Amino acid sequence: MQIKILYVDDHPELKLSDYLREDLSTFLYSKERKFDISVESLIYPSDKSLTWLFNQEKLQSANIIIIDSKLYEERNVSDDLPTGEDFRFLLKSEFPFKVTLVLTKQKDHLREDLGIIEKYNSRKGITPIKYYNEQLGDKIYNACIEVSEYKALSKKTNEDAKQFDKFMFQKAILCEEGNSDYSSLTSADINDVIKIFKEVQELLKNE
Structure with a gap:
């Protein structure tokens, strides 16, 4: 990578x-x-x-x-x-x-x-x-x-998005990849993504 x-x-x-x-x-x-x-x-x-x-x-x-x-x-x-x-x-x-x-x-x-x-x-x-x-x-x-870590998390959540809001993660992953069409996340969206990423991070730690 x-x-x-x-x-x-x-x-x-x-x-x-x-x-x-x-x-x-x-x-x-x-x-x-x-x-x-x-x-x-x-x-x-x-x-x-x-x-x-x-x-x-x-x-x-x-x-x-x-x-x-x-x-x-x-x-x-x-x-x-x-x-x-x-x-x-x-x-x-x-x-x-x-x-x-x-x-x-x-x-x-x-x-x-x-x-x-x-x-x-x-x-x-x-x-x-x-x-x-x-x-x-x-x-x-x-x-x-x-x-x-962002890249690893985006790959993990892209493979198993059923636990979370799939549409939100699709926007976040495209944003991480530099796709400006999906980069205009609101502050609330960003906070939601950060919250969910922290949850995923905890899941990864426990695996």
Whole structure:
């Protein structure tokens, strides 16, 4: 099972791109659970909207998205423009089974518990590889576990949907696969799906 990672930025950072492409797989291989990952990048043009981004096939097929907090470097900072944090919130409402990690240079925006992580800077006195292994590697590893559990649960419930609301699960599974036609779940739908998934998770633990 391959997990697709997508890095989104208006100006991709070379050190981060190199880490994701060349060093992340080595870090993940050192962990207890092994994952087959693919890494792609997507340049977000400053003249495009989030609607454009949401319609990109790369984004729809990705499982884990790493996105820059400041998506419009060349536009006036006073403009009322969406941020990576805004994207994360909106993506969760459209594709609740995708995991988003936001990278920021602003220390007052840091919320590691919400997946908002500080970008590397050379003044930290350590190499980019060491920094991203410590600050980002485990977050991606945990995201891989979360994604793999979603995939396992969707397969399990798809095989035996009689115990639950079959139509609800069909919508949820299509959403997990990146099918935007079925991705507009309401908040109540999402809460119901999460509740049912927790029930299935308990069943799996007891098998």
